[in-house]
Amino acid sequence: MNIGESFRVAFQALSANRLRSALTMLGIIIGVGAVIGLTAVGRGAQLAVTQQIQSMGTNLLFVRPGFTQQGGIRSAAGSAPTLSIEDGEAIAREIMGVTAVVPETGSFAQVIAQGQNVNTRVTGTNDQYPDVRNHRVADGEFFTQQEFESRSSVVVLGANVARTLFGDVSPVGQTVSISQGARRLSFRVIGVMAAKGGTGFGNQDDVVFVPLTTLQQRLFRQQARGGQQLVGTLNVQIAEESETDRVVQDIGDLLRSRHRVAQDDFTIQSQEDILETAGQVTGIMTILLGAIAGISLLVGGIGIMNIMLVSVTERTREIGIRKAVGARRRDILMQFLIESLVVSAVGGLVGIVLGVGIAQALGQVSLNGQALRTVVTFDSVLLACVVSAAIGVFFGIYPASRAARLHPIEALRYE
Amino acid sequence: MSVVLQTTPDSSTTAVTMPVLRLRGITKVYRMGSVDVHALRGVSLDVYRGEMVAIMGPSGSGKSTLMNIIGCLDQPTSGSYQLDGAEVSQLADDELAKVRNQRIGFVFQSFNLLPRLPALRQVELPLIYASTNHRRTRATTALELVGLTDRMHHRPTELSGGQQQRVAIARALVNQPSLILADEPTGALDTRTSLEIIGIFQRLNREHGITVVFVTHEHDIAEHTRRTILLRDGQIVADSPVANPREVEG
Incomplete structure (x- = not known):
């Protein structure tokens, strides 16, 4: 039996039970929609934070006082009264590649x-x-x-x-x-x-x-x-971003010699450092949102398996007839696998549309006077496609192999 | 018609020397709980091309078991089964499926049609699993043979019992099998329709030389065949030609 015929059989079976097929798909639709919608919120937040950090200026280093140590007791970073306007003037004067302090x-x-x-x-x-x-x-x-x-x-x-x-x-x-x-x-x-x-x-x-x-x-x-x-x-502010590491090094050397200390009494943070930290936070948020949505996708997959198992039991006799007229295990396996694949793939596609819709709708919402940004990324759509197809195969394989393993006589006798 | 059936009455007479079915010492033992049930205790049987045979016996005689083994739905515990000269008693699952697809046509008491499919698609089913071309033409020809050309696009629920059984017969013969195996084919039909169905089998056998094996407990059917095999307690107790087979005028 060829693939085209298998799809035809799958669509026939699904359209015979429209409401059930639609409800089964709903699990995947909601799951995929939630994954896409929520990761869009996460990505949007990530982008917003990144842009805000970049809006602080370009190629910036932030030099701040460090902590003091007196009698083994450290004060908080930034609290040491060590950094002066003169330090700034020295940096601007002596270090190559610095355009402004x-x-x-x-x-x-x-x-x-x-x-x-x-x-x-x-x-x-x-x-x-x-x-x-x-x-x-x-x-x-x-x-x-x-x-x-x-x-x-x-x-x-x-x-x-x-x-x-x-x-x-x-x-x-x-x-x-x-x-x-x-x-x-x-x-x-x-x-x-x-x-x-x-x-x-x-x-x-x-x-x-x-x-x-x-x-x-x-x-x-x-x-x-x-x-x-x-x-x-x-x-x-430095001229070339590529020189960041050297300039950080030079500022460190200069300040250590000016302050006559061996241990740094200042910290130097680049914009990239801040971006990275902020990115980690929003990245964790995105993953968290995605994971919550992923759970609903998993539940949707279990729904598919459940319905497929019912469907196999219900169609035991049909399986027996098909086997009697020459269907091999592989044919039966393919028939049911394609059926669950169609459910999950169609559900996935509808879910993508829903997810993009959710992202767009959330993009209209404003929080504290600021628009909530949402960004639907291609990789989240791709991921949703792959995951929903994989769910179809993964959760379809057990019911399908149960169908394929049925003994023709017992299947034919089944009432 | 020749598209569907290459076996003509002429060729069947020359092939008489080679049996379609050759069973030798077939046994079947089921385990039911801790008890072994000997359903078949050494059945040996030859059926030749062009024959029309009834396998009879009371319930519990093992005729269903025998029919499942002949139909390659089940495998014997021991013994040899040659179909068209090829040993099939030890084949694996998928090879058995292929044998069922290519060499055997089933007709069941309860028709066993798929729900919701129109007649034409029912008949195409074996061809689909055989990956054959010209499915529509061949299915149409098979439906013509059972006289159902005007019901090709009807679903089982829109067909009478007799018409459903004719669809099943068309499905059984569409792949030009070596034999058609009919399990109580008239069991669910009234007397008049039963005769119609038997008439179709007789015509297919007479005009196209198709080998037909009935499994039945109805003497009525047996009287329309040319040979009756009686099974009792898993053994053949009688194998006799029917003196004057009754013919249904078709």
């Missing part, structure tokens, strides 16, 4: 304007911040190098802060007060940053920028210590 430090403070106030992060940085961190000014402008050096009392507001304090009115030219402890200073607003949205690490629009020099010498004075002006992060 942007120091950054900050603390939370109350920002007050026109009777409104908001507690937000006050970040001190230099004039290169918008370029290096890929964060544009939407209204007005960022402070200049001159304003940086002259410790001007100017401030650039993040989009959320601007909206909270001034509503729809442009705040450029207005004055805000920044209050820290008993200190309260007036700043002139010179710009508003473009909205950037939230990351997994907080909202990038909930911030105000002031020149680092102003911040250190006029606002948070305790941060200037030992004649050196300490910073929280040095954003180092």
Whole structure:
């Protein structure tokens, strides 16, 4: 018996029991649909996080203070008062392949304007911040190098802060007060940053920028210590991504010699490191979602096996007749195997359509004002195809071989 | 007709020397629980080409067992069975399936048609498993032989018992088998239809030289054959020609 004939028989058998076939398929349809839909959510999250990390700028290294060790007790990473603006200047000056170094430090403070106030992060940085961190000014402008050096009392507001304090009115030219402890200073607003949205690490629009020099010498004075002006992060931009490893090495050498330490009192993290970490988290999420969906696919497969076993019992007599007129074991095996394969393959195809539909529908949903991204990847569709066909074969083989092994006489006698 | 049946009355007379069936010392022992049941105790039998034979016997005589063995649905415990000169008693499952497909045509008491398939597809079934070409033509010819040309596209539920049995006969002869094995073929039919069916077998035997073996307990059928074999307790107790076989006018 050829394959075409086997398919014909399979379709006949399936169409004879339409409702049952459809319900059996439903198990696979839901399973495949769930796998595709949920992995699309996972992939979408992965992509969103990746893009957000990349939106921090390109080819960045983040140099942060390490921990201190006093009498064998380690403090938390990032807490050591070791990294200074001068370190940043040295890196920019001495290391090949570094295009810019942007120091950054900050603390939370109350920002007050026109009777409104908001507690937000006050970040001190230099004039290169918008370029290096890929964060544009939407209204007005960022402070200049001159304003940086002259410790001007100017401030650039993040989009959320601007909206909270001034509503729809442009705040450029207005004055805000920044209050820290008993200190309260007036700043002139010179710009508003473009909205950037939230990351997994907080909202990038909930911030105000002031020149680092102003911040250190006029606002948070305790941060200037030992004649050196300490910073929280040095954003180092490098020219070529391929040089990352060498630049990391060179910065390490330079900082160790400047700080006169054998053990690193700083950490250097590249964007790739962050991407990798974030990728691991979202990857685990994708796998988890896929695994949950996979369980429903497995249940669907067991449903196929169940129905096929019933079908074999029900058609025992038919099997006997077929054997009496010359069907070999292989013919019977193929007949039932193809039947379960058709159920799972058709179910798989419908499931793919359903899964893509689910992904599209979820893509319309917005969470906390942000659209939920879903990405249907070719490999998840391919995987679903292969898995559903494999399920058809795997769960069909036992019922089919039971049918094939039936003895013709007993099968013919079966009522 | 010659597409379906190469065996003509002329050739059957020359082939009389070679038996279609040759059984020698066939035994069959079943195990039922801890008891051995001897269903057949040494059956030897020759059936020649063109013969029309009835195997008779009361229930429990072993005739069903014998028919299953002759039909290659089952294998003997011991003894030799040659079909068309080839030993088939020791064949493996798939080889037996091939023998059933090519050399034997079955007609059952309960017709044993597949549900939902139209008559033509029922008759094509053995050809499908034989991977034969021209299936439609050959199936149509076989249905013509049993006089069912006008019912080719009807399903079993749309056919009378007699018509269903004729479909089964067409299915049995479509692969030009060496013999047709009919197990109580009229058991489920009324007297008039039974005669019709027997008439068809007689015509196929007379006009096309087809070898027919009936397994039955009805004397009525036996009287229409030319040889009666009586089985009792797993042994042949009588093997005699029918003096004046009755003919159904067809």
